[in-house]
Amino acid sequence: MLKTSEYAKPLVEKYRPVTLDDVVGNEMAVEQLKAIVDEGNMPNLIVVGPPGTGKTSSVMCLARQMLEGYVKEAVLELNASDERGIDVVRDKIKQFATQKVNTPEGTQKIIILDEADSMTESAQQALRMIMTEYSSTTRFALACNDSSKIIEPIQSRCAIIRYTKLSDEEILERLNQVIEKEEIKCDESGLQALLFTADGDMRYALNNLQATSAGFSEVTRDNVFKVCDMPHPDIMKTILDCCNRGEFDEAAENVDIIYQEGYNIMDIISTITKLIQTDEDITDEKRLNYLRESTEFKMRILEGLDSHLQLHSYLATLCSTR
Ligand SMILES: Nc1ncnc2c1ncn2[C@@H]1O[C@H](COP(=O)(O)OP(=O)(O)OP(=O)(O)O)[C@@H](O)[C@H]1O
Numbered sequence: 001m002l003k004t005s006e007y008a009k010p011l012v013e014k015y016r017p018v019t020l021d022d023v024v025g026n027e028m029a030v031e032q033l034k035a036i037v038d039e040g041n042m043p044n045l046i047v048v049g050p051p052g053t054g055k056t057s058s059v060m061c062l063a064r065q066m067l068e069g070y071v072k073e074a075v076l077e078l079n080a081s082d083e084r085g086i087d088v089v090r091d092k093i094k095q096f097a098t099q100k101v102n103t104p105e106g107t108q109k110i111i112i113l114d115e116a117d118s119m120t121e122s123a124q125q126a127l128r129m130i131m132t133e134y135s136s137t138t139r140f141a142l143a144c145n146d147s148s149k150i151i152e153p154i155q156s157r158c159a160i161i162r163y164t165k166l167s168d169e170e171i172l173e174r175l176n177q178v179i180e181k182e183e184i185k186c187d188e189s190g191l192q193a194l195l196f197t198a199d200g201d202m203r204y205a206l207n208n209l210q211a212t213s214a215g216f217s218e219v220t221r222d223n224v225f226k227v228c229d230m231p232h233p234d235i236m237k238t239i240l241d242c243c244n245r246g247e248f249d250e251a252a253e254n255v256d257i258i259y260q261e262g263y264n265i266m267d268i269i270s271t272i273t274k275l276i277q278t279d280e281d282i283t284d285e286k287r288l289n290y291l292r293e294s295t296e297f298k299m300r301i302l303e304g305l306d307s308h309l310q311l312h313s314y315l316a317t318l319c320s321t322r
């Protein structure tokens with residue numbers, strides 16, 4: 001269990017990578033960033049990928065390693081909590097770009113725009129002008145989840161570096177280091193549950209580890225699922241087994257229990273989908289069909305069809321898949 005004084009500091013901050021060497025996974029991408037540091041010549045960058053994989057951390061490490069002692073004056077960081085409409089781009093970013101500051105020989109000031117995909121299009125248009133105008137003194141590093149929300153002219157001015165979800169092994173290694181340092185009691189079932197719920201997101205894994213160890217003396221599978229906001233996989237496995245046997249009524253009865261607990265339909269279908277990927281009772285052919293159906297239903301839900309009826313329709317489809 002964590003000591004009381006430790007609660008205040010989130011593990012994700014305490015264990016945020018300090019240099020690029022600390023960033024776990026995505027080796028090719030991280031190597032590219034290290035090469036940029038070694039050459040001392042940074043292009044404008046877009047780092048894109050799923051949440052909690054180390055994009056923001058990597059960009060910060062990059063800026064720190066590029067500019068060493070000059071970070072305070074030579075790096076401007078704007079994240080999603082800052083207002084980032086066109087005015088901010090015109091004022092804050094432009095002002096910083098025009099400012100004269102000292103940087104190590106051959107390097108430029110760096111502007112970090114975190115969660116750049118949430119910038120309005122007009123702000124991005126203004127940004128594009130500044131990028132071109134001040135290219136000799138300023139470099140941009142954008143981090144985002146969805147590069148299609150970045151306007152084409154900015155994309156074409158940047159080197160794009162892609163991050164993917166972290167593997168269970170990569171998350172496990174880091175979790176074990178943290179567990180040892182923090183002296184947290186965590187058994188194998190707890191670790192597996194953390195990996196299952198994290199689904200490639202290191203931030204989620206660390207936050208869940210912290211939440212569980214704050215609430216319970218030991219991190220076990222049951223405790224993890226009590227803390228995290230996800231339908232318990234045991235009942236989801238029962239539902240999947242019913243579908244596998246074609247027993248719709250029983251599957252629907254069980255899913256209604258979960259539904260009445262307040263889980264939304266996307267959470268339920270996502271958890272079943274995760275189980276489908278590894279379930280040993282399903283044949284590979286069926287697995288493929290199940291996954292295809294699951295994806296179709298998820299798409300429908302994202303389009304707004306998230307009624308209880310859709311959930312039953314999903315189960316009925318799985319039941320009739322042969
Ligand atoms: N690859 C990684 N190696 C080590 N720690 C990581 C990694 N990815 C995430 N973390 C941990 O998770 C925290 C959040 O990471 P970070 O903010 O870099 O994620 P992100 O990719 O920018 O996510 P988002 O897309 O949600 O902004 C970090 O402080 C760190 O503790």
Ligand SMILES: [Mg+2]
Nearest residue numbers: 055056114143
């Ligand atoms: Mg980020």
